[in-house]
Amino acid sequence: MTLSVALRHRFGGFDLDVAFEAGPGVTALFGRSGAGKTTIVNAVAGLLRPDHAQITLDGDRFDTLPVHRRRVGYVFQDARLFPHMTVADNLDYASRYGARARDRPRIIEMLGIGALLDRRPATLSGGEKQRVALGRALLSNPRLLLMDEPLAALDGPRKAEILPYLDRLKAETGVPILYVSHAVDEVARLADHMVLLSGGRVARAGPLFDVMADPAAVPLLGVREAGAVLRARVVDHGEDGLSTLQLAAGPVQLLGVQAPVGAEVRLRVLAQDVLLSLTEPQGLSAQNILPVTIRAIRAGDGPGAAIALDAGGDALLARVTGRAVQRMGLVEGQSLFAVIKATSVAQSAISAAP
Ligand SMILES: Nc1ncnc2c1ncn2[C@@H]1O[C@H](COP(=O)(O)OP(=O)(O)OP(=O)(O)O)[C@@H](O)[C@H]1O
Secondary structure, eight states, X not given: XXXXXXXXXXXXXXXXXXXXXXXXXXXXXXXXXXXXXXXXXXXXXXXXXXXXXXXXXXXXXXXXXXXXXXXXXXXXXXXXXXXXXXXXXHHXXXXXXXXXXXXXXXXXXXXXXXXXXXXXXXXXXXXXXXXXXXXXXXXXXXXXXXXXXXTTTSOHHHHHHHHHHHHHHHHHHOOOEEEEESOHHHHHHHOSEEEEEETTEEEEEEEHHHHHTOGGGHHHHOTTTOEEEEEEXXXXXXXXXXXXXXXXXXXXXXXXXXXXXXXXXXXXEEGGGEEEESSOOOSOSOOEEEEEEEEEEEEOSSSEEEEEEEETTEXXXXXXXXXXXXXXXXXXXOEEEEEXXXXXXXXXXXXXXX
């Protein structure tokens, strides 16, 4: 399944002009407030008629279809359930055309909402409401799911409660998802592809692992949030609380890893938590020292520079000062060592999603 989107639209002072493709899985639309994310999903859903559009799904023209024929499931920041209906009635309303009624038990089980069926939305927590909203969207038998900041109204614990359901939904349904967010941790955990938007334009787009490790993405993600996402396999849980994970460039030891031995996980390594050393460091408290090669150096607008690194085939990103680049004589192609603190990675998103 490939969704291809080309849109132009003008609202007063805002000018949107984007083109991107979204493959299977989760495609994150990421950008600051006002970048144009909601305008794009509204145009895909058919809630907004853009000035110019060419949207296709698997080659079929989509933007010319009336809203009800697009078969798009839309999950908003606020669940927008019918308040006078029970959860069961809200779900039945979505499946009233029967297309997905046979999948109802599986979807209820997947989202863990079986015990809520007789309740009314006013009695549900924010996380429970969002799970019901996801169920309702799935029961409408969508060809495409649009999620506009579905977790933004939830506090940390409620977000943590719902993220595993999104992992399952992604793994089990196969319905492609366009996922709007300005939370990098959510995107790093869930997305397969990423479209970075800035001022109504696509600034970067591609596989999540590539975009997150792109030095040009640093100003768009924010210097504190920028950092590569890597795949790792859990090798061992030590009795002292430190776990060993295998990366392409070698083993690393991290704290607070919940996933079982053998699991594939994603690690988000913030660029500001990666130190560089010209020689292999000895006598450091940090144990995670990886041999790396500099792929690219990008000077920032301020005193910082983003350094793209190759770590055994994985991409890693480091942020150092421009002064350090000068002092260390860093150049593209140079081999050196990256040092990652065990505690900093553990505080970044670690998920069970491969
Ligand atoms: N109906 C409208 N009329 C006029 N301007 C609009 C309208 N809807 C959106 N805009 C403007 O278009 C721009 C993009 O808005 P949009 O909601 O798509 O951004 P966003 O990236 O989703 O932002 P946020 O993260 O704050 O939701 C903003 O400048 C907004 O003020």
